Amino acid sequence: QVQLVESGGGLVQPGGSLRLSCAASGFISLYEMGWYRQAPGKERELVALISSTGGITNYADSMKGRFTISRDNAKKTVYLQMNSLKPDDTAVYYCYAHYRIYVYWGQGTQVTVSA
Numbered sequence: 001q002v003q004l005v006e007s008g009g010g011l012v013q014p015g016g017s018l019r020l021s022c023a024a025s026g027f028i029s030l031y032e033m034g035w036y037r038q039a040p041g042k043e044r045e046l047v048a049l050i051s052s053t054g055g056i057t058n059y060a061d062s063m064k065g066r067f068t069i070s071r072d073n074a075k076k077t078v079y080l081q082m083n084s085l086k087p088d089d090t091a092v093y094y095c096y097a098h099y100r101i102y103v104y105w106g107q108g109t110q111v112t113v114s115a
Contacts, residue, residue, distance in 0.1 A: 002024055003026065004022050004095040004097060004105065004106035005022070005095075006021065006022050006093065006095050006106045006108060007020070007023070008021050009110045010110075011112045011113075011114065017081070017083045017085065019081050019082070024076040028073065030052050031102075032050070032098045034047070034096040035093055035094065036094045037091035038094070038108075039091040039092075044094070047060055047080065048060070048080065049096075050078065052099075054070065066082065085111075085113045088113075092111075093108060093110075
């Protein structure tokens, strides 16, 4: 069983930055980890994924060059550095963990980009 707790969300002005953290309980070193987001009235969408060792990352096109996903397996934590934030980035951001048939989600953290 893996539990995921996100933190770091909040209100930021357009062009600003935030760093989200996802603290995991349980053994996540074998897990692919990632971030998804869901805006009001929209479906949940992929933001970024990172392989178990951190050697491979994937990003949704609209996040490339602005967001960076990383992980520290020793700290059981995954990060999402978000720069050049836009109002369209406003959403609840969810941490995600996947290994074989096992999929876990965090409770989400709100990010609001507004002047």
